[in-house]
Amino acid sequence: MSTIKVVNLTKKFGDFVAIDGMNLEVNKGEIHAICGENGAGKSTLMNMLFGLLKPSSGQIFINGIEMHFQSPKEAIAQGIGMVHQHFKLVPSFTVYENVLLGEEIVKGFKIQRNTEYKEVQKTIDHYKFDLDANAKVQDISVGAQQRVEIIKMLHRNVDILILDEPSAVLTPQETDELLDNLIALKKLGKTIIIITHKLDEVKKCADRITVIRRGKYIGTVNNEGVTQQEIARMMVGRDVNLDLQKVEIERGKPILTIENVNAYNDIGAQILHDISMNVHEGEIVGIAGVEGNGQSYLMNALSGMLKIHSGEILYQNESIKGLNPRQLRDKGIGLVPEDRYLHGLNKTMSIKENIIAGYHWRPLFSKLGFLLNKEQDKHASKLAKQFDIRNSENMDIEVGSLSGGNAQKVVIAREMSMDPLLLILSQPTRGVDIGSIEFIHQQVLNSRKKKKAVIVISSELSEIMTLSDRIYVMYKGRIIGERVTKETTKEEIGVLMAGITGEEEKPHEEKEE
Amino acid sequence: MKRRKNNWLKSIFSSLIPVLLAFAVGSILIMIGGYSPIEAYSSLFIGALSNQNAIMNTLFASTPLILTGLATAIAFKANIYNMGVEGQLYLGAFAAAYLGFTLQGMPPFLHVAICLVGGAFVGMMFALVPAILKAFWNVNEMVVTLMLNYAAILFTTYLASFPFKAPGASNATTVDIMPSAELPRLFTGSQLNGGFIVAIGVFVLVWILMKKMKLGYEMNSIGRNNEFSEYVGMGVAKKIILIMSISGIVAGLAGVGEVLGTHRRFVAEFSPDYGWTGLTIALLGKHNPVGVLAGALLFGILKNGGSSMELMVGVPRSLIDVIQGLIILFLAVDFLNNQIGLTTKLKERFNRRKVA
Ligand SMILES: Nc1ncnc2c1ncn2[C@@H]1O[C@H](COP(=O)(O)OP(=O)(O)OP(=O)(O)O)[C@@H](O)[C@H]1O
Ligand SMILES: [Mg+2]
Numbered sequence: 001m002s003t004i005k006v007v008n009l010t011k012k013f014g015d016f017v018a019i020d021g022m023n024l025e026v027n028k029g030e031i032h033a034i035c036g037e038n039g040a041g042k043s044t045l046m047n048m049l050f051g052l053l054k055p056s057s058g059q060i061f062i063n064g065i066e067m068h069f070q071s072p073k074e075a076i077a078q079g080i081g082m083v084h085q086h087f088k089l090v091p092s093f094t095v096y097e098n099v100l101l102g103e104e105i106v107k108g109f110k111i112q113r114n115t116e117y118k119e120v121q122k123t124i125d126h127y128k129f130d131l132d133a134n135a136k137v138q139d140i141s142v143g144a145q146q147r148v149e150i151i152k153m154l155h156r157n158v159d160i161l162i163l164d165e166p167s168a169v170l171t172p173q174e175t176d177e178l179l180d181n182l183i184a185l186k187k188l189g190k191t192i193i194i195i196t197h198k199l200d201e202v203k204k205c206a207d208r209i210t211v212i213r214r215g216k217y218i219g220t221v222n223n224e225g226v227t228q229q230e231i232a233r234m235m236v237g238r239d240v241n242l243d244l245q246k247v248e249i250e251r252g253k254p255i256l257t258i259e260n261v262n263a264y265n266d267i268g269a270q271i272l273h274d275i276s277m278n279v280h281e282g283e284i285v286g287i288a289g290v291e292g293n294g295q296s297y298l299m300n301a302l303s304g305m306l307k308i309h310s311g312e313i314l315y316q317n318e319s320i321k322g323l324n325p326r327q328l329r330d331k332g333i334g335l336v337p338e339d340r341y342l343h344g345l346n347k348t349m350s351i352k353e354n355i356i357a358g359y360h361w362r363p364l365f366s367k368l369g370f371l372l373n374k375e376q377d378k379h380a381s382k383l384a385k386q387f388d389i390r391n392s393e394n395m396d397i398e399v400g401s402l403s404g405g406n407a408q409k410v411v412i413a414r415e416m417s418m419d420p421l422l423l424i425l426s427q428p429t430r431g432v433d434i435g436s437i438e439f440i441h442q443q444v445l446n447s448r449k450k451k452k453a454v455i456v457i458s459s460e461l462s463e464i465m466t467l468s469d470r471i472y473v474m475y476k477g478r479i480i481g482e483r484v485t486k487e488t489t490k491e492e493i494g495v496l497m498a499g500i501t502g503e504e505e506k507p508h509e510e511k512e513e
Numbered sequence: 514m515k516r517r518k519n520n521w522l523k524s525i526f527s528s529l530i531p532v533l534l535a536f537a538v539g540s541i542l543i544m545i546g547g548y549s550p551i552e553a554y555s556s557l558f559i560g561a562l563s564n565q566n567a568i569m570n571t572l573f574a575s576t577p578l579i580l581t582g583l584a585t586a587i588a589f590k591a592n593i594y595n596m597g598v599e600g601q602l603y604l605g606a607f608a609a610a611y612l613g614f615t616l617q618g619m620p621p622f623l624h625v626a627i628c629l630v631g632g633a634f635v636g637m638m639f640a641l642v643p644a645i646l647k648a649f650w651n652v653n654e655m656v657v658t659l660m661l662n663y664a665a666i667l668f669t670t671y672l673a674s675f676p677f678k679a680p681g682a683s684n685a686t687t688v689d690i691m692p693s694a695e696l697p698r699l700f701t702g703s704q705l706n707g708g709f710i711v712a713i714g715v716f717v718l719v720w721i722l723m724k725k726m727k728l729g730y731e732m733n734s735i736g737r738n739n740e741f742s743e744y745v746g747m748g749v750a751k752k753i754i755l756i757m758s759i760s761g762i763v764a765g766l767a768g769v770g771e772v773l774g775t776h777r778r779f780v781a782e783f784s785p786d787y788g789w790t791g792l793t794i795a796l797l798g799k800h801n802p803v804g805v806l807a808g809a810l811l812f813g814i815l816k817n818g819g820s821s822m823e824l825m826v827g828v829p830r831s832l833i834d835v836i837q838g839l840i841i842l843f844l845a846v847d848f849l850n851n852q853i854g855l856t857t858k859l860k861e862r863f864n865r866r867k868v869a
Contacts, residue, residue, distance in 0.1 A: 305744065326746025335744075343744040348737050357734065358745030366727045 001064060003028040003160060003191050004049065009058030011044055011215075013401070018044045020215040022058070026160075031182060031192045033206035033223075035199070035235050037433040038405020039390040041215040042195045046162050049193075050082040051075035062160075081153025082162040085169065085404075085431070087145050091138035096120035098137055099152045123155045127188070129181065142291075143174030147181070160191045165404075167201055168431045171290045171459060179205045197405075197433050199228040211235050236435040244441055244466060247449065251469070252281030255422050255453035261311030263301055271297045273478040275311070279422070284444065284454040286468030286485075290497050291459045294477035296338055299426045299457055303335045304328050305343075315422065329358055334420030336411055338427045338457070340404070344411040347400035351389070352380040354399045355414050379417070387413040388439060405432040412440055416447070423447055426457040441467060461497070465490055475499045524799050531797065531843030532811065539836045543828055553828045560821025561814040569703035575813030576705075576774070577602075577784075579712040580767035581791025582798065582805040583719050588760040590723065590800040592736040593753060597643065597658030598764040599788025600665030605636035605765025607669045609772045610779035611677070613690025624693040629711065629769055636765015637758045639665065644757030648750035654757075662788070670781040677779075685781035696774035708770030715763055720802040722759075732756055736800075764788070793837070796844050812837070 002025040011019040019041045026032045034042050047053040049060060051069030060067050062078050069075045072082070089098050099120045105112045121133040131140075131147050140148075146166060153161055163182075167175040182192055182205055196202060202209060203223065211218040211234040218234055232240040256279050263272040272294055279285040289295050300306035302313070304325045313321050315331060325335065337343035345354050356365050356376055365372055365379070380395045389402070389409045399407055412428065425444070429437045444467055447454055458464050464471055465485065473481040473496040481496040540550030561571045581598050588595035609632035616624060642661065646652035674685040696707030723729040735742045735749055735756075743749045767787060772779055790812060797811075798804025819833040 303744065324746060324748060325744055326748060329746055337744060342738075342740050344741070346734055346738045346741045349734060353730065353734070357741070360727060360730060369726050369728065371725065371727055371730055 001028070002026055003063055004193075005061040005064075006045075006049075007059045007061070009045070009048065009060065010056045011041070011048060011053060012056045018215055019048070019055075021217070022212070022215070023217050024210055025220070026191060026193060027208070028159075028191055029186060029189055030207040031186050031194060031205050033202045033209045034193060034195045034212065035197075035202060035209055035231055036212040036218075037214075037235055037390075037435050038409075038431075039214075039403035040212045040235075040433075042212065043164055043403070045212070046082060046164055046193065046195065049075070050080060050162060052082075076153075076156050076158060079157065079159040080162065081156065081158035081160065082164065083146065083149040083153065083166060085165045087149055089137045089145055089148060091136070093137060094133070095131060095135050095137060095140070095148050095151075096133040098148055099123075099133075099155050101152075103156075120151070120155060124151055127151070127154055127181075128184065130177070141174070142169050143171070143177060146170065146174075146178065150181070154185075154190075159189075160193070161185065162193045162195075164195045165197070165431055166194065167196055167198060171292075172461070173290070175201065197431065197437075199231055199434065202231065203228060213237060232434050235433065240434055240438055244438070244445060246445060249282045249448060249451075251283040252451060254278050254280050255316060256455070257312075257314040259312040259314070261301065261313065262309045263297060263306055264309055265297075271477050272301060272308075273476075275479055277472050277479060277482075279453045279455055281453055282448055282451040283470065284448050284456060284468050286464035286471045287455065287457040287474055288461060288464045288471055288493055288497055289459065289474035293474045295426070295457045295459070295474055297477070298474070299338060299424065302424055302455075303337065325358070326361075329418075332418075332421040334415035334418060334423040336415050336423070336425040336428055338430075340408055340411060340430075341400075345399050345407060348398055350396045351384070351399050351402070351410060352376055352395040354410055355380045355383055355395075355417075358414065359418055383413040383417055387416075387443075388436075389413065405436050408432050409436065409440075412443065416443055419450075420447075420452065422453045422455070424455045424457075427459065428456065429458075429460065429463060437463075461490060461493060464493070473497055524801075524804075527847065528797055528799060528804060528808075531840050531847055534843045535836045535839035538839050539832060542832065542835065546828060548826055548828050553822050553826045553832075556825040557818035557822040558814065559818075560825070561818030566703055567817065569700060569705040571810070571813045571817040572709055573703065573705040573813075574816040575809045576709045576712045577767045577771055577787045578790055578794055578809040578812050579716060579806060580763055580770065581787045582794035582809050583715060583791075583802060584760045584763035584767065585788075585792045585795035586798060586800040586802065586805050587719065587723075587732070587763065588756060589795055590736050591732040591752070591756045592739070593644075593647070593756060593760075594655040595640065595643070595658055595757060595760050595764075596655055596792070597640065597661050597665075597788075598760070598767075598791055599784065599786065600658070600662035601636040601639050601761045601764035602768035602771075602784060602788055603665045603669045604639050604768070605632035606768030606772045606783070607672060607779050608632045608635035608765070609694075609769040610687050610690055613694035613773065614688050614778070616694070617691065619691070619693045621693040621695075624691065625696060625707070625773060628690075628694050628773055629766065632769030632772075633762040633765045636763075636768065637761040640757045640761025640764070641754065644754045647757075648753045666782065669779070673779055673781040679778070687779040689778045690773065694773055695777060696770065704775065706774035708774030711766060711770050715766060716802060716806055719763070723802055728752075728755070767791075790837070793841050793844065796848070797840065 004026040006022055006024040009019055009022040010017065022045060036042050044053060048055050051072045051074050067078060096117045100116055105116050117133050124131045124133055129147050129151060131144060131151065137145060137148060166178060170178060179201060186192060206223045208220055208222055209231060210220045211231065213235060258275055258277050261272055261275040262270065265271050275298060287295055297306055301308055304323050308321055312319060320328060320331065341347050356379065360366060360371065365375055377395065387409045390406050399410060415423065429440055432440065444454055456464065456467050468485050471483050471485055471493060472479045473493060480499065480501050483493065543550040543553050561567055581602065584598045585595060609628040612628045612631045616627065643654040643657040646657055647654040670685055673687050677687045679686055679688040698706045723732065731747050731752055735747060735752055739749060771783065776783060794805055794808035794812060797808040815833045815836060819830040822828050823830040
């Protein structure tokens with residue numbers, strides 16, 4: 001018997017039908033992957049199973065009994081746990097305190113810290129997770145934080161674990177570890193539902209795969225005997241081509257040259273070491289590296305958000321060191337930041353307001369201090385069509401209600417719409433579905449064709465390999481290697497990303513700290 | 514479009530709730546006092562709105578509140594906590610009085626204009642202190658503006674008590690301003706004066722600023738997400754200074770209007786907490802200029818109708834203060850609710866009990 005059964009489930013937001021007559025069956029003890037484009041309704045569906053959203057109509061059965069969850073607490077009581085993409089941990093608390101948050105073990109008025117620690121460590125050991133119950137959450141890696149979230153659920157004895165895009169924030173190694181953990185949990189009898197846009201992960205761990213498209217159930221297939229191409233076709237409804245053909249382009253003169261840039265953080269530790277690199281007209285330069293090796297700082301330095309201590313940044317032979325984001329944009333530099341909801345978008349403002357931000361002072365959108373409403377509307381609808389931003393018929397709705405991938409398209413559309421001479425993208429396709437990845441990559445290649453310069457910072461090695469003409473690899477705040485894409489392999493870059501240069505030099509050590 | 518309209522209704526509704534609750538609790542108090550709440554409230558509204566004269570006086574009472582409410586709302590919209598409207602009002606008022614009694618032989622229109630500009634300028638300069646501290650050194654503006662209120666009130670009291678005290682006056686006031694500096698009364702028999710025209714003019718300008726102009730868009734954006742606003746190049750530090758300046762100008766004008774239109778001189782500690790009432794109104798009006806206007810009119814009604822309630826029904830006028838206090842209390846509950854989701858938590862708890 002299936003442990004979860006969803007019958008004719010529908011969820012409406014106002015007039016908009018996000019989930020439309022959905023049917024789903026998940027067997028006990030399997031890993032079930034849910035695939036679909038951005039905005040297909042995956043998160044909405046899972047949020048209903050977890051009691052975060054109430055269905056408009058339809059039924060949910062857990063082990064044969066119909067459920068009407070009012071809150072996640074009730075879902076957990078029925079053995080359903082969910083881990084969200086954005087963690088909800090208290091950084092200054094220890095792992096065990098976070099796991100027991102809201103369910104402290106109390107005797108009289110005193111919290112039994114020792115018992116708490118032991119209980120949580122017992123759970124961790126039982127599931128053989130690599131985690132120290134006594135560590136502070138702020139000191140552990142993102143991957144470990146995710147394990148805390150999973151343990152939090154397991155500690156409440158859930159049988160069904162839902163993970164919404166768990167690998168979006170993880171490094172490749174951490175992802176492998178996560179998948180191993182999930183397979184181990186399955187062997188212990190847990191049922192797992194995983195949402196992911198990365199089909200190789202699906203192939204690695206899932207037993208069965210359900211595809212949904214535009215809120216509708218498309219089908220469920222066994223992992224065995226289905227190819228990534230076939231899953232992609234079910235998702236998008238057409239063939240997806242991820243091996244984009246790059247035309248040969250003669251690269252032009254250098255657009256951006258970075259020379260020996262050093263930068264320090266607030267407490268004086270060096271975060272960028274002697275960075276030198278360049279990008280030319282008609283060239284895409286990739287910056288590879290495992291996340292947390294200084295790419296974010298480099299992006300901030302290039303966006304005018306981080307002060308450079310020494311070194312030079314030349315844009316068209318002119319120093320742009322110390323310019324603010326507005327001046328950079330006015331010089332024709334487009335910036336797609338890494339954190340979509342912190343720097344990229346203003347979640348509670350409308351799509352329209354977001355899509356002109358950073359360019360709103362241009363004569364195109366404002367005159368004598370007044371905003372030109374009509375021009376804005378025109379611009380926004382044009383971009384929505386051009387960049388295929390789904391479910392955005394109404395430009396006045398909040399960006400926060402768009403699905404993750406569509407929200408990213410708003411940022412990309414905004415920055416590309418002004419036809420920048422230099423485009424800098426950080427993690428441009430994180431959490432974006434394959435159809436949209438293809439689309440965004442196509443746009444980036446078009447910029448190259450138009451003789452623009454592009455920098456792509458990504459921890460997704462395959463993205464770097466398909467897009468870039470040249471690759472720099474960052475490790476611990478330095479650039480430890482430069483390769484021409486045609487003359488290198490994924491393996492070689494992977495080795496560099498791990499900090500192994502293979503040259504007869506001492507490994508780079510952190511002198512500071 | 515539909516969703517927009519819904520939000521609109523929703524925010525009007527959520528502003529009405531604290532007001533209605535305050536009236537409800539007030540009626541319990543009235544009943545305890547042995548009076549009829551219906552009679553009391555109807556005499557309140559009749560007293561404030563029943564005839565032309567009453568309406569004029571209500572508008573008169575609302576005038577400074579429109580300005581202090583707008584001053585607060587402008588800053589709050591951008592998430593800048595200007596708690597110093599009261600102090601900015603005092604300095605603006607004194608500056609206007611000073612210009613009003615020192616400049617001689619001016620054509621009336623020009624003299625009034627100079628006083629308005631002077632008071633606005635001083636209000637702005639005073640608001641710049643916390644603004645610069647916040648923009649460049651990230652000093653908490655809430656603390657600074659709160660403290661500076663005391664400085665402003667004490668300083669103006671000193672000025673009116675010693676250097677500029679009117680000869681022979683028994684309390685701390687300056688001499689009267691020149692007739693040329695007076696904002697004239699609009700109708701005989703009512704205190705309503707040109708200050709109201711100023712307030713409405715400022716309201717229109719602030720509405721245009723917040724709804725139609727680039728700066729209004731940026732205020733909104735900064736208020737919602739500072740990091741984003743910086744990243745898209747709004748230059749948040751400079752905008753903080755600009756927004757605080759505008760807030761200070763409006764607060765200063767509130768003081769100018771009171772001096773030129775009502776008192777015709779500077780009286781030490783003349784403000785019955787106009788600045789603080791403005792804060793309540795800004796919160797009630799959800800930082801929206803139209804909401805602020807409505808809130809200021811409501812508070813004007815309460816103030817003006819209070820005396821006729823006392824006269825006609827016998828309910829003491831201090832009930833009005835209680836109702837205002839209750840509105841603040843319920844606003845605070847509403848605020849907490851938005852911040853930590855109080856009702857959702859209660860609902861959850863309730864539901865859990867139902868299931869268990
Ligand atoms: N609270 C809401 N109000 C209005 N519309 C919403 C709301 N939440 C989601 N939607 C809409 O429902 C649709 C489905 O969203 P959902 O987040 O479930 O997509 P998803 O499949 O998880 O996409 P992604 O892969 O990008 O995360 C989207 O079009 C989204 O705009
Ligand atoms: Mg999602």
